[in-house]
Amino acid sequence: xxxxxxxxxxxxxxxxxxxxxxxxxxxxxxxxxxxxxxxxxxxxxxxxxxxxxxxxxxxxxxxxxxxxxxxxxxxxxxxxxxxxxxxxxxxxxxxxxxxxxxxxxxxxxxx
DNA sequence: CTGATGACTGATA
DNA sequence: CTATCAGCCATCA
Numbered sequence: 001x002x003x004x005x006x007x008x009x010x011x012x013x014x015x016x017x018x019x020x021x022x023x024x025x026x027x028x029x030x031x032x033x034x035x036x037x038x039x040x041x042x043x044x045x046x047x048x049x050x051x052x053x054x055x056x057x058x059x060x061x062x063x064x065x066x067x068x069x070x071x072x073x074x075x076x077x078x079x080x081x082x083x084x085x086x087x088x089x090x091x092x093x094x095x096x097x098x099x100x101x102x103x104x105x106x107x108x109x110x111x
Numbered sequence: 112c113t114g115a116t117g118a119c120t121g122a123t124a
Numbered sequence: 125c126t127a128t129c130a131g132c133c134a135t136c137a
Contacts, residue, residue: 003134034122039133042118043122058118073118113137120132 006034012043017057018106020084022093024061027103056080065091
């Protein structure tokens, strides 16, 4: 598939994250049919700042925000998450832990 | 072509 | 718990 389709799939996967829930970069990529492209997901978000995309619901595999604590992006993301009822503590989302947990919480354990 | 870079990941110590 | 390190993929100088 071309990069256009890949990007579209990724955006769709991100939009599929329910409000108040979160998912990991790797899980988004896998859900989009692009296993191993976690960095591609990250790159898309860094370039396409689409206000319609719930990019703030995308976290790293360890459940942490991808930005360094205190940075602009960090504050932006943590604030948006809290606005949806997600508890963020020291850059980490409460209730979510490892990669396997992130996605299974919103899309189910297996696929 | 080669090496550097990055909103990444998993394994090890 | 944190710190390294080696993979990883796409892009760019």
